[in-house]
Amino acid sequence: MGVGGLWDLLKPYARLEGPDFLVNKRVAVDLSFWIVQHETAIKARVRNPHLRLIFFRTINLFSKFGAFPVFVTDGTPSPLKSRARIARFFHASGIDLSDLPVAEEGVSIERNTAFSKCVQECVELLELFGMPVVKAKGEAEALCAQLDSEGYVDACVTADSDAFLFGAKCVIKFVRPNSKEPFECYHMSDIEAGLGLKRKHLIAISLLVGNDHDLNGVQGIGLDTALRFVQAFSEDEILNRLHEIGTGDSPIFQGAIKSLDDCVPVSSESSLKIKCSHCSLCGHPGSKRAHLKSSCEYCSTSNGEGCMKKPEGFKCDCSSCDMDRREKEQKKQENWRIKVCNKIAMESNFPNDEIIKMYLCSNHGDFSEEVGPCISWGSPNTEMLVDFLAFHQHWEPSYIRRMMLPMLSTVFLREMAINPVKTLLHGQYEFDSIQRLKIRHGHQFYVVKWKKAVPALGSIMNSILSEESDMQQDVVDVDESLDLGDESEGPRIHVEEGSCYLLTDENMDIVRAAFPEEVDRFLHEKELKESKRKKSSSLRSEGTNEKSELKSSRGVQLSITEFYRSTKVQIQLKPGEDLPRVSDSQGDGTSKEKRKVSNPNLSKSVRRRLLFK
Numbered sequence: 001m002g003v004g005g006l007w008d009l010l011k012p013y014a015r016l017e018g019p020d021f022l023v024n025k026r027v028a029v030d031l032s033f034w035i036v037q038h039e040t041a042i043k044a045r046v047r048n049p050h051l052r053l054i055f056f057r058t059i060n061l062f063s064k065f066g067a068f069p070v071f072v073t074d075g076t077p078s079p080l081k082s083r084a085r086i087a088r089f090f091h092a093s094g095i096d097l098s099d100l101p102v103a104e105e106g107v108s109i110e111r112n113t114a115f116s117k118c119v120q121e122c123v124e125l126l127e128l129f130g131m132p133v134v135k136a137k138g139e140a141e142a143l144c145a146q147l148d149s150e151g152y153v154d155a156c157v158t159a160d161s162d163a164f165l166f167g168a169k170c171v172i173k174f175v176r177p178n179s180k181e182p183f184e185c186y187h188m189s190d191i192e193a194g195l196g197l198k199r200k201h202l203i204a205i206s207l208l209v210g211n212d213h214d215l216n217g218v219q220g221i222g223l224d225t226a227l228r229f230v231q232a233f234s235e236d237e238i239l240n241r242l243h244e245i246g247t248g249d250s251p252i253f254q255g256a257i258k259s260l261d262d263c264v265p266v267s268s269e270s271s272l273k274i275k276c277s278h279c280s281l282c283g284h285p286g287s288k289r290a291h292l293k294s295s296c297e298y299c300s301t302s303n304g305e306g307c308m309k310k311p312e313g314f315k316c317d318c319s320s321c322d323m324d325r326r327e328k329e330q331k332k333q334e335n336w337r338i339k340v341c342n343k344i345a346m347e348s349n350f351p352n353d354e355i356i357k358m359y360l361c362s363n364h365g366d367f368s369e370e371v372g373p374c375i376s377w378g379s380p381n382t383e384m385l386v387d388f389l390a391f392h393q394h395w396e397p398s399y400i401r402r403m404m405l406p407m408l409s410t411v412f413l414r415e416m417a418i419n420p421v422k423t424l425l426h427g428q429y430e431f432d433s434i435q436r437l438k439i440r441h442g443h444q445f446y447v448v449k450w451k452k453a454v455p456a457l458g459s460i461m462n463s464i465l466s467e468e469s470d471m472q473q474d475v476v477d478v479d480e481s482l483d484l485g486d487e488s489e490g491p492r493i494h495v496e497e498g499s500c501y502l503l504t505d506e507n508m509d510i511v512r513a514a515f516p517e518e519v520d521r522f523l524h525e526k527e528l529k530e531s532k533r534k535k536s537s538s539l540r541s542e543g544t545n546e547k548s549e550l551k552s553s554r555g556v557q558l559s560i561t562e563f564y565r566s567t568k569v570q571i572q573l574k575p576g577e578d579l580p581r582v583s584d585s586q587g588d589g590t591s592k593e594k595r596k597v598s599n600p601n602l603s604k605s606v607r608r609r610l611l612f613k
Contacts, residue, residue, distance in 0.1 A: 002161030016182040023066035028144040030158035060177035063410040066507040080213040130378030142364040180442035198235040246350040282307035417513035434522040445505040
């Protein structure tokens with residue numbers, strides 16, 4: 001959706017952000033974009049995949065990422081958008097579009113009934129969650145961009161690139177909770193610094209290559225051509241120039257285009273000036289005859305034998321050649337722009353003022369500038385949610401409560417950060433301690449222990465214990481590789497010294513804001529454990545070294561040649577000393593023993609035993 005190829009153009013300027021980026025940030029979510037993603041889940045035969053996706057993704061966005069989502073739904077589409085939808089459908093069906101009726105004022109085509117029903121069910125589910133839902137007059141991404149530009153939210157979550165054209169400052173394309181990969185975050189300031197494009201530049205590109213409201217654009221102009229064309233104008237003049245070119249009211253390019261060094265003007269003197277002759281040997285200004293006698297000022301050989309032969313691909317750097325090249329390049333650029341302008345002039349009703357007005361409009365919601373949108377977050381209505389999901393999804397109430405507990409714990413921690421009054425989570429559990437630091441999908445969390453405070457109210461604990469291993473039928477049948485609905489991990493049961501605890505994964509910043517003393521105690525205990533572990537490991541390594549030394553000093557099994565030492569003496573000659581003299585200097589007893597051992601009358605085995613005795 002949006003301008004074709006625009007995401008690929010902007011991708012080099014995206015920032016890769018981690019989950020901490022969204023902590024305590026308000027984000028406007030294009031609800032229709034989320035609902036459309038449930039089509040993949042249909043292949044797995046999941047019941048009501050749109051409700052499943054919204055349920056788990058909302059919990060993850062609110063509890064795991066720590067964000068405050070504001071959901072935006074589509075309103076009545078404009079006549080141009082309705083015509084574009086019909087044209088897209090007819091084109092996909094191979095039907096001729098010549099008989100397609102022209103869009104009239106006030107005539108629009110609503111989405112199909114099935115999709116509208118999905119949206120209505122998702123809105124009902126989000127309201128039970130306590131999430132704010134705002135309806136746009138037309139496109140949801142337009143209202144998301146308005147909320148972002150006016151400071152009501154900090155970012156938009158949508159895959160529709162039209163959000164930039166509507167004035168968004170920060171757009172997040174995808175948010176994948178169960179993935180190690182960081183998500184792409186696009187800032188308009190980075191796009192402006194990298195490509196020199198501002199909001200009106202992007203609008204001009206959409207008019208040239210086509211958009212959701214005009215699928216055709218200008219025939220023969222692609223994204224690269226449109227980018228190169230609009231970069232030649234400033235933001236204030238680009239749309240006016242398109243009007244002038246489209247209506248033919250202005251001559252094509254009257255020196256208003258910036259290229260090279262602002263397009264060096266061609267003076268009358270330079271236009272009448274004839275290019276001077278160049279030497280065919282060295283390629284510099286002058287004649288070959290003169291350069292054979294003495295070298296030119298550009299070659300300046302020391303031996304005075306004349307100029308050197310020019311290398312292959314040589315280009316002269318004199319002022320005349322440089323000016324000539326600039327003029328040729330300028331003429332080439334002007335010819336290219338004239339071709340582009342001719343293509344634009346051939347289009348009827350270009351540019352479409354209605355599309356420009358729609359993109360530049362700053363009122364896409366049913367609220368006034370003085371009052372602003374009604375955005376507030378409430379607490380989830382647990383019992384109503386259980387009834388709603390049990391009816392639509394056929395889930396067991398125990399399963400629904402277990403999956404909702406991470407969201408309830410996040411609400412509890414945020415309330416504790418604002419008003420630190422000792423209360424109970426869901427009226428039954430109290431904060432006990434931080435068990436450990438957990439890393440899941442590359443994200444760090446605190447594993448928090450919740451202790452049962454009121455034994456009488458044991459419905460949730462008992463249901464969790466009884467249903468811990470009992471998954472719903474549609475959960476079991478789903479292929480795990482599809483990552484349907486971004487299903488989050490529910491609370492776990494931890495038994496310690498006869499007491500049962502619930503373990504939940506909580507955002508580290510939210511836990512610190514609610515219980516700073518507990519976080520400091522946990523980090524201090526962790527440092528002590530680390531220091532003890534290092535000391536024990538060092539002592540263990542020292543003990544291992546001492547044992548190895550004792551083993552080596554006590555008794556090591558020797559090889560047979562080391563155990564049975566030979567009586568042969570290794571003789572080393574000193575410098576200048578003869579072998580016979582050295583042999584004579586040895587004791588007579590040794591030589592006699594050798595002679596005895598080497599007696600040929602003895603058998604070979606006896607001689608060997610005598611030798612190693």
